[in-house]
Amino acid sequence: MTGHGLKQLVKGGGVESGFVAEQVLPYNLGNINIINRGRTERVIALLRSIRGLKLRALNTLVVGPRNEAELMLLSDYGFDPAKLTAIDLFSYAPTVRLMDMHDLKFGNDQFDAFYSAFVITYSDDIPKAVAETIRVAKDGALIIFAYEHLAKGAGNLFGKNNLANGPDDLLEIFGDTAGHVYWKEDFESEGRFTSSVIFRINKRGSAGK
Numbered sequence: 001m002t003g004h005g006l007k008q009l010v011k012g013g014g015v016e017s018g019f020v021a022e023q024v025l026p027y028n029l030g031n032i033n034i035i036n037r038g039r040t041e042r043v044i045a046l047l048r049s050i051r052g053l054k055l056r057a058l059n060t061l062v063v064g065p066r067n068e069a070e071l072m073l074l075s076d077y078g079f080d081p082a083k084l085t086a087i088d089l090f091s092y093a094p095t096v097r098l099m100d101m102h103d104l105k106f107g108n109d110q111f112d113a114f115y116s117a118f119v120i121t122y123s124d125d126i127p128k129a130v131a132e133t134i135r136v137a138k139d140g141a142l143i144i145f146a147y148e149h150l151a152k153g154a155g156n157l158f159g160k161n162n163l164a165n166g167p168d169d170l171l172e173i174f175g176d177t178a179g180h181v182y183w184k185e186d187f188e189s190e191g192r193f194t195s196s197v198i199f200r201i202n203k204r205g206s207a208g209k
Contacts, residue, residue: 008090015100019124025089035069044077055079058112062086063101064119102128106136113142121147121162130173139203146196167197
């Protein structure tokens with residue numbers, strides 16, 4: 001908590017989706033002080049288990065950290081804070097830039113890793129968010145997604161149930177650009193599923209097909 005004033009995007013001023021601006025953003029603002037340390041640390045543990053992966057060398061885009069806690073945890077467990085770029089729909093800290101994951105203000109092929117924890121199912125246009133992910137990631141970049149979904153046919157508090165089949169649904173959207181998969185899980189508990197998937201982007205393989 002840096003003491004900087006809170007800033008946020010609005011519809012037509014950085015966010016084009018009414019759903020994101022009017023439902024998702026206020027919901028997450030209401031949870032701005034929540035720190036989900038356990039689930040972040042679990043994803044980090046998976047990354048640290050990949051043989052030969054040098055986290056500190058990765059120029060990483062972090063999507064939707066909500067507050068600085070996730071960035072601190074990533075830094076504590078091996079990521080170089082100077083190589084972390086974070087974006088969210090709102091921010092009170094210089095370390096988190098105001099930006100929508102559907103319209104990333106970065107050039108092509110910028111990042112060695114793309115980290116998105118418990119964000120993607122808030123999208124009402126997942127293919128567009130995925131297209132932006134592919135665009136800003138370098139060929140061979142490490143892609144990390146974790147998210148929750150409900151049983152197929154159920155609706156969440158927004159009346160949506162994105163990626164109801166877990167990681168397979170997300171990998172299908174990435175299509176031929178989804179390269180080597182290091183990890184894939186869909187864990188169920190009381191009707192809620194926690195999914196995680198870690199894979200490499202294969203832009204050259206996709207272009208050749």
